[in-house]
Amino acid sequence: MEFTQRVLNAYAQIDDRRLRAIVAGLIKHLLAYVNEIRPTDQEFEFAWDYMGRMAAKTGPERNEFLLLADVLGVSQLVESLNHDEPGTPVGFALVGPFLRANAPFRGRGAADMSDDTPGARVRITGKVYDFHTKAPIEGAILDTWQAASNGLYENQDENQPDYNLRGRYKSDRDGTFDLVALMPTAYPVPTDGPVGELLRAAKRPPNRPAHIHFIVAAPGYETLVTQVFVKGDKDIEADVVFTGDEKMLGDFKRDGDRFSLIYDFPLRRGVSTMPKAPIPA
Numbered sequence: 001m002e003f004t005q006r007v008l009n010a011y012a013q014i015d016d017r018r019l020r021a022i023v024a025g026l027i028k029h030l031l032a033y034v035n036e037i038r039p040t041d042q043e044f045e046f047a048w049d050y051m052g053r054m055a056a057k058t059g060p061e062r063n064e065f066l067l068l069a070d071v072l073g074v075s076q077l078v079e080s081l082n083h084d085e086p087g088t089p090v091g092f093a094l095v096g097p098f099l100r101a102n103a104p105f106r107g108r109g110a111a112d113m114s115d116d117t118p119g120a121r122v123r124i125t126g127k128v129y130d131f132h133t134k135a136p137i138e139g140a141i142l143d144t145w146q147a148a149s150n151g152l153y154e155n156q157d158e159n160q161p162d163y164n165l166r167g168r169y170k171s172d173r174d175g176t177f178d179l180v181a182l183m184p185t186a187y188p189v190p191t192d193g194p195v196g197e198l199l200r201a202a203k204r205p206p207n208r209p210a211h212i213h214f215i216v217a218a219p220g221y222e223t224l225v226t227q228v229f230v231k232g233d234k235d236i237e238a239d240v241v242f243t244g245d246e247k248m249l250g251d252f253k254r255d256g257d258r259f260s261l262i263y264d265f266p267l268r269r270g271v272s273t274m275p276k277a278p279i280p281a
């Protein structure tokens with residue numbers, strides 16, 4: 001019997017149909033990959049040792065496996081396959097490793113950061129609405145998070161207050177919201193682990209172009225996970241995790257020493273879910 005078929009047969013008794021298909025697909029493609037690449041013994045040893053080192057870098061606040069999926073384009077592809085539909089004006093983005101559970105609720109017009117956080121402010125206003133009927137959605141929750149101007153999220157930086165540059169806001173009866181954020185900053189993904197080795201080998205800069213994360217959720221609507229990039233930023237195409245896209249550009253306007261942005265979030269009818277936060281509360 002052909003070798004791949006023999007392995008596939010050994011996993012044919014899995015009861016759950018979906019799990020059976022997932023395992024069979026994995027075996028089929030993994031063995032085809034090995035047949036194509038023909039790793040040497042030393043290369044195979046490197047592969048399992050690399051995974052062991054990824055595991056050693058993984059803990060409650062960091063997941064090297066998720067980071068590898070991000071820089072190989074897997075995370076963004078999963079997000080696009082599950083959610084992108086032609087015609088929708090706002091694109092879906094990977095959640096990324098920095099979403100933290102239970103961000104504080106902040107009032108209309110409030111800033112997502114402490115007063116002494118350095119950097120230019122941007123007032124972001126807009127509307128959450130039903131993509132098909134265009135009706136405003138009241139009570140939608142906008143969960144936002146972003147890096148400080150030193151490129152660090154608050155969980156990476158002991159000089160920032162707890163939950164700095166994170167917050168949840170609610171849309172009003174007319175679907176509108178109003179918040180003050182920091183002008184988005186570019187930052188590198190962590191490169192002190194095995195993923196960093198890969199990026200250096202590929203001569204890929206580890207940078208994410210400046211962006212602000214948003215998750216917009218309302219009962220009866222598919223949750224929108226997105227990021228807002230700065231229109232005109234030349235580094236968007238080089239996004240190390242392949243998320244930057246023309247469907248996620250914000251037209252930031254300078255307003256004296258502050259900036260402003262108008263950005264709307266269309267939601268489609270569907271099941272409201274919340275992604276698992278990689279960082280606990």
Ligand SMILES: [Fe+2]
Pocket residue numbers: 096098146147208211213
């Ligand atoms: Fe980010």
